[in-house]
Amino acid sequence: xxxxxLRERRQEPPQESAGQLIWLVGAVLLATLPHAPFVHxxxxxxxxxxxxxxxxxxxxxxxxxxxxxxxxxTLLAFTGILLTxxxxxxxxxxxxxxxxxxxxxxxxxxxxxDRAIVVFICYFLLFAAFLREQAPWAPFYLAIAVLAATxxxxxxxxxxxxxxxxxxxWLAGRIVLQAVPLMILLFVLFPRxxxxxxxxPQRGGQATTGLSDSMSPGxxxxxxxxxxxxxxxxxxxxxxxxxxxxxxxxxxxxxxxxSWSMRARSYLPGLVDKVDRNGDSITYDIxxxxxxxxxxxxxxxxxYWSAQRSTLTSTFALASFSPLDRRLSYTAxxxxxxxxxxxxxxxxxxxxxxxxxxxxxxTRDWARMLRSRHETDRGFLSAILDTFxxxxxxxxxxxxxxxxxxxxxxxFSTREGFCGHYASAFAVxxxxxxIPARVVTGYQGGELNPLGNYWIVRQxxxxxxxxxxxxxxxxxxxxxxxxxPERIEWGMDVAIDRGSVGGAAxxxxxAFAEQLLLSWDAVNTxxxxxxxxxGPDSQTDLLSRIGIPEPSTRHLILxxxxxxxxxxxxxxxxxxxxxxxxRDALAGLYRLLCQRTARAARPRRPDEGPTEYARAIAARRPxxxxxxxxxxxxxxxxxxxxxxxxxxxxxxxxxxxxxxxAATPPADSPA
Amino acid sequence: MxxxxxxxxxxxxxxxxxxxxxxxxxDPQRLELESRRVxxxxxxxxxxxxxxxxxxxxxxxxxNNNMGFALTFLLTGxxxxxxxxxxxxxxxxxxxxxxxxxxxxxxxxxFRFTLENPGRDARWQLKLxxxxxxxxxxxxxxxxxxxxxxxxxTQQRGRIKLPRVRVSTQFxxxxxxxxxxxxxxxxxxxxxxxAARASGSSTGAPGRHDRGxxxxxxxxxxxxxxxxxxxxxxxxxxxxxxxxxQKLISxxxxxxxxxxxxxxxSEPTGDDEERVSRLARRxxxxxxxxWEYGLRMPGGQVAPGVGPDxxxxxxxxxxxxxxxxxxx
Numbered sequence: 001x002x003x004x005x006l007r008e009r010r011q012e013p014p015q016e017s018a019g020q021l022i023w024l025v026g027a028v029l030l031a032t033l034p035h036a037p038f039v040h041x042x043x044x045x046x047x048x049x050x051x052x053x054x055x056x057x058x059x060x061x062x063x064x065x066x067x068x069x070x071x072x073x074t075l076l077a078f079t080g081i082l083l084t085x086x087x088x089x090x091x092x093x094x095x096x097x098x099x100x101x102x103x104x105x106x107x108x109x110x111x112x113x114d115r116a117i118v119v120f121i122c123y124f125l126l127f128a129a130f131l132r133e134q135a136p137w138a139p140f141y142l143a144i145a146v147l148a149a150t151x152x153x154x155x156x157x158x159x160x161x162x163x164x165x166x167x168x169x170w171l172a173g174r175i176v177l178q179a180v181p182l183m184i185l186l187f188v189l190f191p192r193x194x195x196x197x198x199x200x201p202q203r204g205g206q207a208t209t210g211l212s213d214s215m216s217p218g219x220x221x222x223x224x225x226x227x228x229x230x231x232x233x234x235x236x237x238x239x240x241x242x243x244x245x246x247x248x249x250x251x252x253x254x255x256x257x258x259s260w261s262m263r264a265r266s267y268l269p270g271l272v273d274k275v276d277r278n279g280d281s282i283t284y285d286i287x288x289x290x291x292x293x294x295x296x297x298x299x300x301x302x303x304y305w306s307a308q309r310s311t312l313t314s315t316f317a318l319a320s321f322s323p324l325d326r327r328l329s330y331t332a333x334x335x336x337x338x339x340x341x342x343x344x345x346x347x348x349x350x351x352x353x354x355x356x357x358x359x360x361x362x363t364r365d366w367a368r369m370l371r372s373r374h375e376t377d378r379g380f381l382s383a384i385l386d387t388f389x390x391x392x393x394x395x396x397x398x399x400x401x402x403x404x405x406x407x408x409x410x411x412f413s414t415r416e417g418f419c420g421h422y423a424s425a426f427a428v429x430x431x432x433x434x435i436p437a438r439v440v441t442g443y444q445g446g447e448l449n450p451l452g453n454y455w456i457v458r459q460x461x462x463x464x465x466x467x468x469x470x471x472x473x474x475x476x477x478x479x480x481x482x483x484x485p486e487r488i489e490w491g492m493d494v495a496i497d498r499g500s501v502g503g504a505a506x507x508x509x510x511a512f513a514e515q516l517l518l519s520w521d522a523v524n525t526x527x528x529x530x531x532x533x534x535g536p537d538s539q540t541d542l543l544s545r546i547g548i549p550e551p552s553t554r555h556l557i558l559x560x561x562x563x564x565x566x567x568x569x570x571x572x573x574x575x576x577x578x579x580x581x582x583r584d585a586l587a588g589l590y591r592l593l594c595q596r597t598a599r600a601a602r603p604r605r606p607d608e609g610p611t612e613y614a615r616a617i618a619a620r621r622p623x624x625x626x627x628x629x630x631x632x633x634x635x636x637x638x639x640x641x642x643x644x645x646x647x648x649x650x651x652x653x654x655x656x657x658x659x660x661x662a663a664t665p666p667a668d669s670p671a
Numbered sequence: 672m673x674x675x676x677x678x679x680x681x682x683x684x685x686x687x688x689x690x691x692x693x694x695x696x697x698d699p700q701r702l703e704l705e706s707r708r709v710x711x712x713x714x715x716x717x718x719x720x721x722x723x724x725x726x727x728x729x730x731x732x733x734x735n736n737n738m739g740f741a742l743t744f745l746l747t748g749x750x751x752x753x754x755x756x757x758x759x760x761x762x763x764x765x766x767x768x769x770x771x772x773x774x775x776x777x778x779x780x781x782f783r784f785t786l787e788n789p790g791r792d793a794r795w796q797l798k799l800x801x802x803x804x805x806x807x808x809x810x811x812x813x814x815x816x817x818x819x820x821x822x823x824x825t826q827q828r829g830r831i832k833l834p835r836v837r838v839s840t841q842f843x844x845x846x847x848x849x850x851x852x853x854x855x856x857x858x859x860x861x862x863x864x865x866a867a868r869a870s871g872s873s874t875g876a877p878g879r880h881d882r883g884x885x886x887x888x889x890x891x892x893x894x895x896x897x898x899x900x901x902x903x904x905x906x907x908x909x910x911x912x913x914x915x916x917q918k919l920i921s922x923x924x925x926x927x928x929x930x931x932x933x934x935x936x937s938e939p940t941g942d943d944e945e946r947v948s949r950l951a952r953r954x955x956x957x958x959x960x961x962w963e964y965g966l967r968m969p970g971g972q973v974a975p976g977v978g979p980d981x982x983x984x985x986x987x988x989x990x991x992x993x994x995x996x997x998x999x
Contacts, residue, residue: 112845113715113719116720116845117719120720123727123742124723126742127727127742127743130736131736131739134736134737142741142742146749154844157796157841157842157843158842172843176745176749178752179746179747179749179752181748182744183741186740186744186747186748187740192732532737568755575755576759
């Protein structure tokens with residue numbers, strides 16, 4: 001064993017060594033990087049400049065800047081943030097503040113605690129980055145950045161020179177790795193509470209696209225140009241044909257002559273129980289992108305849905321009580337074989353056939369004329385569809401501008417429109433002859449991602465159709481299907497000229513790029529589905545799957561405690577293994593050897609060395625002398641001649657095991 | 672306010688120390704730091720860390736941000752794991768104290784502690800020092816042993832008990848501090864500070880660092896005799912020894928026959944400390960002079976003799992004069 005030179009008393013150096021600082025600066029830069037594209041460029045530039053000058057100061061053994069420089073600099077930076085963002089809340093302004101703080105703290109790292117605080121701010125910066133983006137690669141970046149920051153923390157905890165990089169990474173990496181099981185345990189079992197405690201700051205007032213509570217001519221066109229994903233669907237078993245994928249959103253039953261809007265939402269308790277469940281049902285999982293609206297999309301007619309804090313409105317649309325400001329996953333079951341028959345009270349009939357006085361007079365006249373030519377309502381409605389199909393009506397994303405009598409203008413002069421125009425016109429025509437009708441908006445179709453076996457429904461799949469009351473039940477009629485059947489069968493890309501959509505949709509045209517995009521979307525979806533969408537519901541679901549039927553917070557805490565205890569015991573055991581004295585095979589063999597000679601002659605005295613003891617045994621038991629001398633000699637050589645190689649130890653082990661002296665000397669031997 | 676807090680903290684600290692001392696008892700001179708005697712608490716940085724992680728948790732819950740949860744829980748895990756690592760940085764450490772050799776009051780008693788790492792992991796940033804005093808840092812590779820000198824300043828003569836020793840570490844992350852208190856029944860001895868030379872001392876002998884040997888009464892060389900235990904080494908006839916291998920002592924007239932007694936009663940003036948101090952000076956001078964001398968004190972006496980052991984016995988008797996456990 002080496003003897004270290006005596007160390008003299010010394011004080012903690014006032015500043016850290018440059019080596020420790022490199023780690024610190026590295027951690028700061030890694031924490032800054034994810035913010036760099038989002039905050040104003042001067043902020044990351046400032047962080048880099050201050051880091052560089054701090055390193056320069058350390059390498060040239062210069063003094064740190066005094067408070068006379070630091071305080072004005074900090075105030076200046078804070079003023080800069082105020083001028084840039086005009087606020088201090090919000091993710092961008094908040095992370096800018098943190099970046100300024102970490103840079104300024106870097107200029108006054110005097111003691112261990114200052115340096116530790118720099119690392120803590122780095123951790124917080126990483127956290128802030130996730131408020132902005134949680135991409136599938138985030139965990140990898142998280143792992144790297146946390147490892148670097150933890151290593152920096154470990155280096156700062158030392159008083160003088162840093163530990164060698166590889167060794168320090170191993171020390172910190174071991175801690176991080178051992179923390180991973182605890183993290184997973186906490187992630188899965190920590191009781192999740194639904195709902196925000198305080199209102200969420202909106203990021204820069206960005207409007208989110210999505211369905212709205214009203215529809216004017218041309219509204220859906222905006223959506224159709226958006227390539228953003230609205231939601232993703234995974235079906236439990238058979239995937240229905242594209243034609244029947246009508247995802248119902250807001251139901252618009254109120255018409256003012258130009259635009260359709262929603263009635264005040266009304267909820268009928270027990271409505272869901274009245275649905276006839278004898279038809280074909282289909283179950284699917286939906287992951288809805290946040291859209292700040294209330295609508296949960298579902299196929300007609302939902303009878304089960306797992307989303308909490310939501311209900312079925314009287315128009316059989318699913319609505320959430322609070323706006324969807326985050327991604328939401330839910331499972332739903334719908335009866336798809338048709339709606340439930342019922343009766344319509346007179347008041348409801350009056351409301352659903354209402355048209356404002358004097359609106360669209362030509363349309364109403366024409367409707368009455370057409371109705372008189374047909375015997376049944378059904379015949380009348382299919383005559384309208386025939387008209388759309390056979391007359392020169394066009395399906396386009398760029399219809400002409402419509403005035404106050406929008407339906408008149410559309411039907412009799414412009415004759416070109418989008419799904420919204422056709423739905424609106426059809427509903428007005430039906431109402432004109434007293435058939436209750438309403439416009440339903442939602443999404444239709446979608447794109448199958450064969451890699452993940454799920455459907456991607458984009459904003460461009462937004463659609464509008466009509467429901468009419470026929471034979472005592474609501475029936476879906478899609479007038480767009482008459483004019484542009486390919487829109488329904490193949491989706492938007494086929495229905496309209498590709499060039500006019502452009503962008504990502506055009507890119508989707510190339511087979512290879514499409515494959516790539518679909519793969520990336522599959523990864524993203526798996527990530528969203530399994531990690532990001534994990535919440536109170538999925539927690540409950542998971543626990544009931546592993547045999548805790550109705551998990552309460554108490555169950556969670558109990559499971560968490562047990563799991564943590566197991567984890568900690570494991571880590572304790574690991575550490576115990578590493579810190580325990582080395583098991584010394586040779587010492588064990590020597591003990592065994594001495595036990596055997598003790599029986600044959602006398603025990604070894606604690607102060608006796610192997611040579612001495614062997615001589616004593618040999619004197620007492622001359623019959624064993626040769627063997628004893630040989631064994632003890634071998635032990636002494638193994639023990640004291642430098643490091644013993646394992647083969648020699650193995651041979652010694654065999655010899656010791658084979659050595660079984662009799663307790664008493666043989667009778668014929670000289671005593 | 673701060674003072675009140677500090678007082679409370681001190682009071683609690685005292686209680687904790689008393690409690691620890693009671694459950695640990697007196698420690699042997701060589702001991703292993705078992706886990707039951709290694710205590711651990713968060714440092715101030717650790718508390719800040721906890722606050723930050725808790726803030727993150729609130730944020731993650733509010734935004735229902737799963738990556739935020741992941742980071743929060745990873746940091747929680749890192750904090751918890753670092754408790755183990757910090758604790759294990761100390762447990763299993765072997766510590767042995769080496770008694771300090773006596774010094775004169777006013778000098779530092781130099782206690783030595785040998786730390787040994789029997790484990791397979793290096794131990795980093797081990798701080799050792801008297802409880803509440805400055806610490807020294809040492810680091811041990813697996814199997815390595817290192818000695819730390821811990822000086823203990825002395826002011827008064829007498830037997831000085833080894834203060835409570837504190838071994839601590841904040842490694843790896845500085846979020847926690849693990850420590851162990853060690854109460855060993857080990858003493859150091861501070862000799863009385865000798866009085867200044869020639870203040871009425873009758874000998875007029877040279878200083879104790881002076882290696883000259885011409886002292887009055889030693890002049891007349893009278894031959895050689897065999898070496899006996901206690902003979903001053905500078906009287907060994909080294910040249911003869913080098914030639915013949917025999918250890919002989921040069922005999923001088925006037926040294927051997929009349930042992931001198933250094934007597935408490937011969938220093939009647941001044942208080943006890945001054946008298947002890949003057950007697951210590953006379954012991955040193957006599958020792959320097961190579962004379963045979965004895966010491967008579969009210970509590971006991973040392974029979975005449977020579978040599979370092981003899982000198983030690985005399986100084987020890989002086990050091991312990993008037994102190995309760997004069998078991999010398």
